[in-house]
Amino acid sequence: xxxxxxxxxxxxxxxxxxxxxxxxxxxxxxxxxxxxxxxxxxxxxxxxxxxxxxxxxxxxxxxxxxxxxxxxxxxxxxxxxxxxxxxxxxxxxxxxxxxxxxxxxxxxxxxxxxxxxxxxxxxxxxxxxxxxxxxxxxxxxxxxxxxxxxxxxxxxxxxxxxxxxxxxxxxxxxxxxxxxxxxxxxxxxxxxxxxxxxxxxxxxxxxxxxxxxxxxxxxxxxxxxxxxxxxxxxxxxxxxxxxxxxxxxxx
Amino acid sequence: xxxxxxxxxxxxxxxxxxxxxxxxxxxxxxxxxxxxxxxxxxxxxxxxxxxxxxxxxxxxxxxxxxxxxxxxxxxxxxxxxxxxxxxxxxxxxxxxxxxxxxxxxxxxxxxxxxxxxxxxxxxxxxxxxxxxxxxxxxxxxxxxxxxxxxxxxxxxxxxxxxxxxxxxxxxxxxxxxxxxxxxxxxxxxxxxxxxxxxxxxxxxxxxxxxxxxxxxxxxxxxxxxxxxxxxxxxxxxxxxxxxxxxxxxxxxxxxxxxxxxxxxxxxxxxxxxxxxxxxxxxxxxxx
Numbered sequence: 001x002x003x004x005x006x007x008x009x010x011x012x013x014x015x016x017x018x019x020x021x022x023x024x025x026x027x028x029x030x031x032x033x034x035x036x037x038x039x040x041x042x043x044x045x046x047x048x049x050x051x052x053x054x055x056x057x058x059x060x061x062x063x064x065x066x067x068x069x070x071x072x073x074x075x076x077x078x079x080x081x082x083x084x085x086x087x088x089x090x091x092x093x094x095x096x097x098x099x100x101x102x103x104x105x106x107x108x109x110x111x112x113x114x115x116x117x118x119x120x121x122x123x124x125x126x127x128x129x130x131x132x133x134x135x136x137x138x139x140x141x142x143x144x145x146x147x148x149x150x151x152x153x154x155x156x157x158x159x160x161x162x163x164x165x166x167x168x169x170x171x172x173x174x175x176x177x178x179x180x181x182x183x184x185x186x187x188x189x190x191x192x193x194x195x196x197x198x199x200x201x202x203x204x205x206x207x208x209x210x211x212x213x214x215x216x217x218x219x220x221x222x223x224x225x226x227x228x229x230x231x232x233x234x235x236x237x238x239x240x241x242x243x244x245x246x247x248x249x250x251x
Numbered sequence: 252x253x254x255x256x257x258x259x260x261x262x263x264x265x266x267x268x269x270x271x272x273x274x275x276x277x278x279x280x281x282x283x284x285x286x287x288x289x290x291x292x293x294x295x296x297x298x299x300x301x302x303x304x305x306x307x308x309x310x311x312x313x314x315x316x317x318x319x320x321x322x323x324x325x326x327x328x329x330x331x332x333x334x335x336x337x338x339x340x341x342x343x344x345x346x347x348x349x350x351x352x353x354x355x356x357x358x359x360x361x362x363x364x365x366x367x368x369x370x371x372x373x374x375x376x377x378x379x380x381x382x383x384x385x386x387x388x389x390x391x392x393x394x395x396x397x398x399x400x401x402x403x404x405x406x407x408x409x410x411x412x413x414x415x416x417x418x419x420x421x422x423x424x425x426x427x428x429x430x431x432x433x434x435x436x437x438x439x440x441x442x443x444x445x446x447x448x449x450x451x452x453x454x455x456x457x458x459x460x461x462x463x464x465x466x467x468x469x470x471x472x473x474x475x476x477x478x479x480x481x482x483x484x485x486x487x488x489x490x491x492x493x494x495x496x497x498x499x500x501x502x503x504x505x506x507x508x509x510x511x512x513x514x515x516x517x518x519x520x521x522x523x524x525x526x527x528x529x530x531x532x533x534x535x536x537x538x
Contacts (some may be wrong), residue, residue, distance in 0.1 A: 050431060084433035094424035097447045107432045111443065157428070164432060 003028040003168060003198040004049060009063035011044060012055065018044050020222040022063070026215075028167075031190060031199040033213035033230065035206055037250065040219040042202045045171050049200070050086040051079055067168075087166035091173040093153035095160070100137055103145045104128065107164035127159040131189055138146060142220055151182030155189065161219035162193070169193065171201040175208065188214045204247055212235050218242045268349045282520060286513035288360050289313065293507075298514060304478040304510040306498065313511045315518065320490035321395070322456050322522075325470060329398025329406055329463045336403070337494035341455070344417035345409070364408035372472035374403040385520055387485055388481050393475030395443040413458060417451020418444060422510075436470055448451030450533040457530035465523055467492035469484055 002025040011019035011153050018041050028030050034042040045055045048065055051072065064071045072082055084107075095103050098240075105120045105129050116141040124141065128134040137148075145156055154174060161169065163173050190199055190212055209216055210230060216225040220239075226233060226242045235241045244250060289298065293313045301314015345355050371470065379400060384392030422443050429439035445452065467490075475487025495512050502509040 052427065052431060055427070055430070080435060082433075083431055089432040090424060090428065090431075092427040094422070095426055096428065098443075106429070106434075106442065110432070110434045110438045161432065178486060182533050190334045 001028060002026060003067065004200075005046075005064075005066040006045075007064040007066070009045075009061065009065060011041075011048065011053070011059065011061045015112040019048070019061075019221050022224045024217060024224055024227055026198060026200055027133045028198045029194055029196075031194050031201060032210055032215040032217065033209035034200065034217045034219060035204070035209045035245075036219035037245070038204065041094065041221050041222040043172050045219070045224075046088075046172055046200060046202050047074075048077050049168065049170055050083050050088055051077070051250065052088065054079070054142045067094075080111075084164050085166055086168040086170060087161040087164065088170040088172065089161060089174045091149055091176055092173045093157050093177065095148070095153050095156050097144065098147070099147055100145045100156065101125060101141040103160050103181070104163050111164060121161050127163040128213055130162055130193070131155040131159040132185075133159060149182075151185065154178060154182070154186060158189065158193075162197070166197065166199045168200065173203055174201065175203075175205070183208070206234075218245060222243070263468065268468060279520070282513060282516050285395055285510060286517040289507060289510035289514045293369075293511075294357050299378035299518075301318060303492070304494075305510060306330065311507050311511075314495075315491070315511075315515055316487055317478045318491045318494050318515065319518070320480055320492040321474070322479075323332040324484060324488055325398040325402060325474060325490055326460060327464050328484055330405035330456070330460055332399060333406040333410060333459060333463075335339065337407045337455070337459065339412055340407070340411045341414035342440060342445070342454075343416045346436075351424070351494060357415075359435060360408050360411050363404060363410075366404075368466060368468045369472070370403050371404060371447070372469035375405070375469060375473045383485075384413035388483055391409045391475060391487060393473055393487050394485050395481055396484045397473060398470045398482070398490075399487070401473060402463045403468055405469070406463045410459035412454045413455035414452045417448040417455065420451070421447045425463060440466060450536045454530040457526050459535065461523055461526040461530065465492060465519065467496050471496055492514050495519075 003101065004024075006022050006024045009019055009022040010017070022045060024089060034045060036042050040162040041188065044053065048061065050074075053059045053061070061073055063073070065073050067082075067086065070077070098106070104120070104124045107121055108115055109119060125134060125138075133152065134150070138234055148156060154177075158169075158174075175186050180184060187208065190201070193199060194214075201209075201213065213230045215228065216230040216233040218225045218233065218239075218241075221240055226237060226239045228238075233242060234246055237246065288448065289396070292311075298315060299319070300316050301312065303312040303314050304317055305312040322416070328466050339357070340360070344353050348356060375397060378394035379397050381479070382392065383394060383397050387538050425447055429443045430436070434442070445512055448463050456511045470490050471493035474490065474493065476493055477487040478489045481485075481488045495515055499512055502512055
């Protein structure tokens with residue numbers, strides 16, 4: 001069933017019309033890739049889902065974004081609850097300048113109160129195991145997270161996120177700063193995670209979209225041109241513009 | 252020809268660069284030469300920890316403990332007042348204030364820094380001192396507390412502007428990361444932004460305190476200048492700086508009193524130097 005549905009979604013930055021009448025439906029327990037050239041609005045769309053665009057001055061949205069029967073664009077949406085449910089991994093890994101341990105328990109500490117040390121230890125171990133970092137890091141949990149490699153940092157950010165038990169993972173070009181091996185490992189991780197989460201990934205890398213995703217949406221100049229099964233989009237797109245993009249005629 | 256010009260300019264700039272170090276070294280040497288002479292008549296221990304400062308009695312008693320405690324008490328009071336307000340103000344400016352309020356506040360803080368200390372001193376004298384006197388029913392309002400309050404105003408611009416700078420230079424991605432995990436704005440500030448800016452904020456605090464400890468004019472005007480060991484923050488005190496300023500004019504050149512004042516200068520120099528080095532360490536840790 002659909003986890004996130006957008007109906008006639010529009011977004012403006014001031015006078016710039018960044019998202020135009022976007023209708024889409026993102027399925028649970030699948031990886032959906034959003035592709036398109038720079039500036040097409042794919043990151044903007046992603047940031048609608050956890051209302052991160054609210055941080056930018058002069059943003060206006062209309063239409064509907066339905067997550068679990070509620071239109072999250074309503075002004076009475078509890079952003080803390082929403083963002084706990086819909087988590088985000090950023091383009092540049094952004095662990096906090098705290099220890100590895102503190103990074104992972106951050107979410108637990110801000111959401112719950114009075115959690116025992118044992119409980120926290122358990123969360124740290126489980127989250128690190130989920131991102132396949134436990135064996136590497138179990139002996140240096142108190143070291144600063146900023147000392148890790150880029151790929152480890154990005155995995156740590158994912159661990160930090162799944163520690164708060166979200167339903168949806170939004171990933172905004174999560175591999176763009178990683179080398180090919182790092183990218184490959186993070187992609188493997190995504191495939192493992194999709195059993196438990198709904199994953200939406202924005203990427204400018206078409207091979208990546210083809211490799212990891214089940215569904216793909218192609219965006220151009222703020223419009224969602226085509227949305228469907230990845231296989232179909234990459235082999236037999238309906239729209240001429242999609243075909244031109246995936247065959248590398250622009251982008 | 253072009254090369255020669257480059258060479259000359261480079262060397263000129265080098266001289267400018269070295270000049271400041273050279274002058275600091277000269278001042279320090281002069282201070283040492285004049286100040287250390289006092290230890291012919293009084294041991295360093297009795298000088299630093301002696302309880303009475305009667306420089307013109309016969310024989311003079313040159314113990315600066317009351318002065319050190321006076322300085323520390325005034326500084327501590329000023330720190331307790333200025334640090335929370337200053338850091339809070341920096342957080343407000345860097346994170347919360349809408350753009351216009353932010354500009355207005357920054358201009359206000361700069362204006363506060365521009366007020367000469369003697370002006371703050373006499374404003375304190377005619378407004379704060381009577382107020383302190385009547386609130387606490389004291390015989391005089393010239394107390395350490397009055398000095399602390401006025402000096403807090405002087406430390407604040409330094410603390411606010413440097414701490415605000417430190418907060419501003421925390422990468423935006425930290426804040427985004429915290430908010431994306433469902434943190435409230437305040438949780439993001441308190442648990443991520445402030446720890447990330449901590450070394451800069453500590454440096455700001457140290458520099459603010461450095462400013463307070465070296466301040467002379469305002470404290471001389473409103474702390475009462477009694478060179479006794481203070482028993483409360485509501486007692487008159489005399490600071491190291493005020494002692495030098497008040498007594499240097501009447502000390503006979505070459506007398507023990509004269510040398511003692513220079514030695515007080517050395518003590519101040521060492522304190523300021525230590526504070527600045529600490530602040531510097533914090534600032535470098537940040538980069």
